[in-house]
């Protein structure tokens with residue numbers, strides 16, 4: 001037999017190659033892990049929603065929360081993942097149970113790993129929750145503008161969520177917290193959040209130039225703080241285990257020995273912090289907040305990263321004039337300033353200003369550098385009242401216009417459903433509306449009932465569902 005006519009072919013492997021299980025959600029890669037500008041968890045969720053062409057509110061309500069309910073047991077309560085009005089969504093970027101749950105659920109849904117780096121979970125034992133994460137969104141308008149111009153993905157770095165970070169160290173500008181158009185502050189994740197845009201008026205939040213009053217000494221200190229926190233976030237992936245609480249106590253003890261030979265009150269004076277605060281660290285085993293820890297690190301000339309990552313730390317006190325840089329943050333205005341005619345004139349000018357939307361008294365106080373609008377009311381009641389009244393009238397008119405628009409939306413949705421022979425139940429109307437949350441209001445529920453009654457009178461209703469429709473009214 002001629003063997004060349006019957007060559008030996010390789011054997012076929014008929015077993016299927018092992019395939020990883022597909023992820024429920026698109027396996028979106030997080031941005032910037034290992035860099036100071038690592039993405040925040042709320043930004044990741046917003047981008048994930050965008051990748052699925054839905055609002056973050058829809059993704060949370062219809063997928064993430066139900067998934068959490070069926071997959072989290074025991075201590076991990078899924079109810080904390082509800083978006084609601086977004087007010088507590090800063091917790092998704094922090095380090096308590098809500099953040100841990102979110103990491104766990106999103107890793108399961110996207111099959112992405114190391115999502116804890118988008119939160120402060122790594123630093124859970126060494127940073128107290130108080131004053132860790134801002135409750136309201138903050139952003140650098142110049143960064144956003146730059147990314148947009150360069151065609152880069154728009155996202156929100158975890159750095160911006162940190163309360164100790166007040167400026168963008170790349171652009172040396174204060175982070176913005178109020179939308180330029182509607183002047184609202186926003187939560188980290190709202191129903192319609194979209195990185196780079198206001199979730200309320202959908203205005204772009206980037207700007208090519210910002211005009212800000214700058215105090216150079218204060219900016220130096222804020223620049224240093226922002227860089228330190230950025231470096232710390234960048235170093236998180238390098239850690240083999242999360243820093244333990246004992247680490248911070250041990251490091252503070254070492255600084256105390258080196259700076260003041262163990263004398264605690266001397267240490268407090270030298271680093272420029274209150275003796276009570278420092279006493280709480282050493283006598284009551286409290287742990288310092290990020291901002292105070294930064295002040296200590298600055299005063300003793302070490303980086304925040306070294307404080308946690310270096311085995312041996314050597315420190316030395318900075319010169320006195322550079323040590324109190326942060327105190328300019330709490331700079332005092334001259335005595336009697338708030339009573340002065342200078343402030344009254346500014347208030348009168350603002351009260352007569354026809355600017356739309358008008359600012360609230362709180363916003364005016366903030367603009368003038370006054371932490372308490374009540375002082376303005378007390379010393380300058382007339383212009384303060386005018387500002388408050390104008391703002392209240394504007395807000396009332398705006399609320400009425402919004403309510404009327406929502407009523408129209410509900411009526412249109414009911415009409416549309418009746419035309420399609422679909423029962424206009426609350427659930428079905430919610431599916432048609434772009435803002436289903438409006439149905440929670442009693443006014444909108446009444447608008448739906450009225451629209452159904454109107455539909456019945458007009459005789460447009462289908463014969464198949466009047467009972468059903470009635471039963472849900």
Ligand SMILES: [Zn+2]
Nearest residue numbers: 140143168171
């Ligand atoms: Zn920037």
Ligand SMILES: [Zn+2]
Nearest residue numbers: 179182198201
């Ligand atoms: Zn806005």
